[in-house]
Amino acid sequence: MFLKRITIQNFRGIQEMELNLAQPSGNRKQTLIIGENGTGKTNLLRAVALVMGGSDALAELLNTPDDWISFGAPFCQLSATLLTQAGEERSIQLTINRGDTLKGIVLANQDQLAEIDAALAHATQNYFVVGYGSLRRLNRSTGFSRGGETIFRQARATNVATLFNQEALLNPLNTWAMEVDYRTNGKGLDIIRQSLNDFLPAVKFHSIDKEKGHLIFLYGSTQVPLHLLSDGYQNMIGWLGDLLYRISSAFNDYQSPLKAHGLLLIDEIDLHLHPKWQRKVLDYIRHKLPNLQLIATTHSPLLAQQAQEHELYALKRTSRGKIALEAFRGTPDRLLLHQLLLSPIFDLETDESLAVEELKKQYESLKRRKDPPQGKLHYLATQIEQLPQNQRSNMNYGNDQLDLLREIKSELKARRDS
The missing domain is CATH 3.40.50.300 (P-loop containing nucleotide triphosphate hydrolases)
Structure with missing residues (x-):
């Protein structure tokens, strides 16, 4: 489809x-x-x-x-x-x-x-169809708990539950992994390893602690249970674990879920x-x-x-x-x-910080006055000149910005020479 x-x-x-x-x-x-x-x-x-x-x-x-x-x-x-x-x-x-x-x-x-x-x-x-909303919360309970079923009952509704309800929970990765291990008579470690290792930078799947129901990962040479990995790692694999579980359940395929x-x-x-x-x-x-x-x-x-x-x-x-x-x-x-x-799709006029953008606006505003305060003008010009100005050949830099930089350099040079 x-x-x-x-x-x-x-x-x-x-x-x-x-x-x-x-x-x-x-x-x-x-x-x-x-x-x-x-x-x-x-x-x-x-x-x-x-x-x-x-x-x-x-x-x-x-x-x-x-x-x-x-x-x-x-x-x-x-x-x-x-x-x-x-x-x-x-x-x-x-x-x-x-x-x-x-x-x-x-x-x-x-x-x-x-x-x-x-x-x-x-x-x-x-x-x-499976979908994930911006609030992707894991079901932290142990065992074979199911995410989404407390909110919706129909299978196709639970598959997209977090898109529609912020209270819906995801099936944790260990739920899927334990079921794969059970359904494949202990031969599922390679499937789990194949699914996870390229997705988790610096962390590799190691084994399953069946007694405690934990997935064990290698972080460097240290063995760390999944629930003790950083929040970043856990949030990253939250939707992946739920996805693998839902694929395996829908297709009754615990051997090759990645081919769904x-x-x-x-x-x-x-x-x-x-x-x-x-x-x-x-x-x-x-x-x-x-x-x-x-x-x-x-x-x-x-x-x-x-x-x-x-x-x-x-x-x-x-x-x-x-x-x-x-x-x-x-x-x-x-x-x-x-x-x-700087392309139209993001609609940004500059990739400079707001502070730098404001600095240049202040300078241009003072320059337009009939009698600008020279001390303030010189201070702003000096601040702008000290900014990194390595123009890249592929830089989408407007002509007005380049003209402003040239003008500031010229004025500062004239001041120093006088």
Whole structure:
């Protein structure tokens, strides 16, 4: 299954939007979406999860139906085009009219959701979708505790629980690992090692302490239980452990979970990740989970820099207040970080600090006066001259900034020579 297109109308502030996931070279496996807070990144992921959920999951995920409809609109509509493994297109649609009950919504959309409902009735792993919200909390209890089930009961709803409810919990990594070890008669260590070792920098999986139910990792030469690793490590592998558990459960496959086909949604994928890890997470998913289609959101320019051609999009609010989706023109992973930051997709005018930017604004403001205070002007000019000014050949530096630096240098030289 491949999600080819999603169209959104009147959905929580998104008036009209289409995300096309096909590209000239074929089906796009990874899509990264950036945008300022409030532009609808999370709601875009929720829209995908809702229309792909099937009738049984809708009743749990929708909760209060009118809340999904944009203020003042009479209805919202989500449409998706799917591509099967046989290359056949399938269309599904979900319409919510203001005032509809949950039962009424399911009944009214029976025909539009027939394609996905029929597929799910045939095999529950069809159109497999799993999603993670920005608040990804681990279930800290021991044993075979299950995340999400206390919030939702239907399997497809629990698979995206944290996208819709901040109280939902993730299945901890040890839950999956212990079950793999049990189901494979103790032969699952290689599967666990293969899944984890490339994902955790400086830490390697070592063994399972079956008596205590702990995973043991090697940090250098020291053995450390999973729960004693830093919060950064635990947050990093939180969604991965839950993902592996859900794949194994849905496909009943404890031998090769990394080969599963489906759709992975992650909100703020860079959350809690050190910059070094941010640079590697897309590559990990691309190579370790090659059959999962990824749609993720981020605020991180470091992570956006790892996107390939056609993979990066930005949600922006137009001058009329509407939310628009813009594709990045170019190849992010061929750019230097400052080039990406100063491109239209991030809308930054400079990569300098706010302090430096303010310093230059003060200088320019004083220069425009008829009789500027020379002492203050000289002080600001000296401060600016002392800043690092190694211009890179690929620097996206405006002509006005270069003119300002030349002017300051010229004036300071004239003062020294006089």
